[in-house]
Amino acid sequence: MTQGSVHEEGTRRGTVRHARGGRNTGDGRDDDGTGTADRQGPPGGRGKRSERRRPGRKHRALRWSATTLAVLILGTAGAGYLYYEHLNGNIEKGERSSGDSKAHRTEPNAAGQTPLNILLLGSDSRASDANVALGGGKDHRDNPPLADVQMLIHLAADRKSAAVVSIPRDTRVDIPACKDPDTGEKFGATNAIINGSLARGGAGCTLATWENLTGVYIDHWMTIDFAGVVSMADAVGGVEVCVNQNVSDRPLPGVPGGSGLKLTAGSHKVQGEQALQWLRTRHAWGSDPLRARAQHMYMNSMIRTLKSQNVFTDAGRLMNLAESATKSLTVSEELDTVKKLYDLGMQLKTVPTDRLTMTTIPTVQDPQDENHLLPADSADKMWAMLRDDVPFDDKGGKGSAGGKGDKDQQGSDRNGGKDAAGGTPSDEPAADAEIGVLVQNATRSATLGPVSGRAGAVAGTLVDKGFTRATKDTSAALSEERTVVRYPDDALAGDARRVAEAMGIPANAVRKSTDVSGITLVVGADWRSGTSYPKQKTPEAGDLPKDSDALNGSDAGTCMDVYKPYRW
Known part of the structure; x- marks a missing residue:
């Protein structure tokens, strides 16, 4: 096994655009150490010069795997109260949500269980000497951090399966209005690439962005910076990876940079700088999405390694890992x-590796900027599976929450006779003609513009059905992935359910909300035409989009193909 070195990247103008899809972010930052304006693709590629430049950095790609490692090991190292309090003092905390989000918790299943969703973020903050030393760029120490690695971990309600979804850092999405919890600075809603959300109100703003994009309520977030990551990776004792051809991720004519990774074909155990090189490599795989695949392979291998070792019973190793991890983590x-982190880690630890599925959101090229991406239409199926707790694999039936069958889609309540806000069918509605309804147009999505006139059309249908007090909201179109009926207090719960029933909207889309003053029907991106809510097809277990690049946690036989220019 040959080990390359981690080195500073060269700088030449241009952008990378490999024939196999490699691409820069367009925001002036790049994972393998150069700014967007500092790179040039192979002959014949098209590029776009960025207006910003950032110097090289190291170690970014390890943060995401170290975050999950930290979740797995934190908590078991405490040998006594004082040490426990010492570790608690290391942990930095922040506001769970600092943005405008409309997501609601998933209701418990018949066994009283609820899914758990955790957003893991890798921050490129240089706010400490350690981070500057690891990441470079001391002149940019005060720059707002970017969340260049973002993953949502979904732990099923029955804790028998888990799913991980990554979003590429340069995916353009709607970022809601946010407020920085530390400074009080307010940021208006915008449409931009998702990694910039961290600088618009902290991790709580990124969480709100994910919730609005997916409709999934996220319970916690965790971020990790450069410091402590390499030592945590070393503590595992090496992680096995595999390549199908000899690989050398090195500078080429017209394509400066590279991670320095050099391996012969086959399996290798990597750690330290070589593990870093594996996780940073992009050119040798051919694209950013393929780099995500290599990172998922590393992640799965690391989890299998941890489960096969005695790391959870070796107090000395755990103490060192806990010390490093608690100094590097910031949590909601x-x-x-x-103790709370330990409890969380134990829940994650119970999931068998063959029930862990890692994926990347399907994307398409952004027509506004070829260096950016947009969520593909097929991503909606992934979000629906997460919302309804449908397993990403096909080994556990419909899911611990039971899935949403056709009967539920027609308005049957699967939650023991309760809607999402806890109302009961005994709340008798008023006569249809006495129920006031405001209809809002929220048909704009991440990939499609709003449908003009939807609020008026749906309000007109309600009037025709006897809801003569229904009116349309004349304000600008909103963005909501799923149609929902909101009401402000329990006295109107029955009326809200009656409106949903009349329009064919499922009962679990009826929500109590302090954001409305009366019954409000929000027509979402899932209802762009027609006078009645379209019947939604619920994905079956394992029915992932073909372009989600799913990897099973127990698959130890996968290897990375090497892009031809980087073979030796």
Whole structure:
């Protein structure tokens, strides 16, 4: 096994655009150490010069795997109260959500169980000497951080399966209005690439962005910076990876940079700088999505390694790992102790590796900027599976929450006679003609513009059905992935359910909300035409989009193909 070195990247103007899909972010930052304006693709590629330049950095790609490692090991290292309190003091905390989000918790299944969703973020913050030393760029120490690695971990309600979804850092999405919890600075809603959300109100703004994009309520977030990551990876003792051809991720004519990774074909155990090189490599795989695949392979291998070792019973190793991890982690405020992190880690640890599925959101090229991406239409199926707790694999039936069958889509309530806000069918509705309804147009999505006139059309249908007090909201079109009926207090719960029933909207889309003053029907991106809510087809277990690049956690036989120019 040959080990390359991690080195500073060269700088030449241009952008990378490999024939197999390699691409820069367009935001002036790149994972393998150059700014967008500092790179040039192979002959014949098209590029676009960025207006920003950022110097090289190291170690970014390890952060995401170290975050999950930290979740797995934190909490078991405490040998006594003082040490426990010491570790608690290491943990930095922040506001769970600092943005305008409309997502609601998933209701418990028949067994009283609920899914758990955790957003893991890798920040490129240089706010400490350690981060500057690892990431470079001391002149940019005060720049707002970007969340260049973003993954949502979904733990099924029955804790028998888990799914991980990554979003490429340069995917353009709607970022909601956010407020920085530390400075009080307010940021208006915008449409931009998702990695910039971290600088618009912290991790809580990124969480709100994900919730609005997916409709999935996210319970916690965790971020990790450069510091402590390499030592945590070393503590595992090496992670096995595999390539199908000899690989050398090195500078080529017209394509400066490269991670320095050099391996012969076959399996290798990597750690330290070589593990870093594996996770940073992009050119040798051919694209950013393929780099995500290599990172998922590393992640799965690391989890299998941890499960096969005695790391959870070796107090010395755990103490070192816990010390490093708690100094590197920032968590949402409800995860403010090692005990809570430990409890979270134990829930994740119970999932068998063959029930862990890692994916990347399907994307298409952004027509506004070839260096950016948009969520593909097929991503909606992934979001629906997460919302309804449908397993990403096909080994556990419809899911611990039971899935949403056709009967539920027609308005039957699967939650023991309760809607999502806890109302009961005993709340008798008023006569249809006495129920006031405001209809809002929220048909704009991440990939499609709003449908003009939808609020008026749906309001007109309600009037025809006897809801003569229905009116349309004349304000600008909103963005909501799923149609929902909101009401402000319990006295109107029955009326809200009656409106949903009349329009064929499922009962679990009826929500109590302090954001409305009366019954409000929000026509979402899932209802762009027609006078009645379209019947939604619920994905079956394992029915992932073909372009989600799913990897099973137990698959130890996968290897990366090497892009031809980087073979030796």
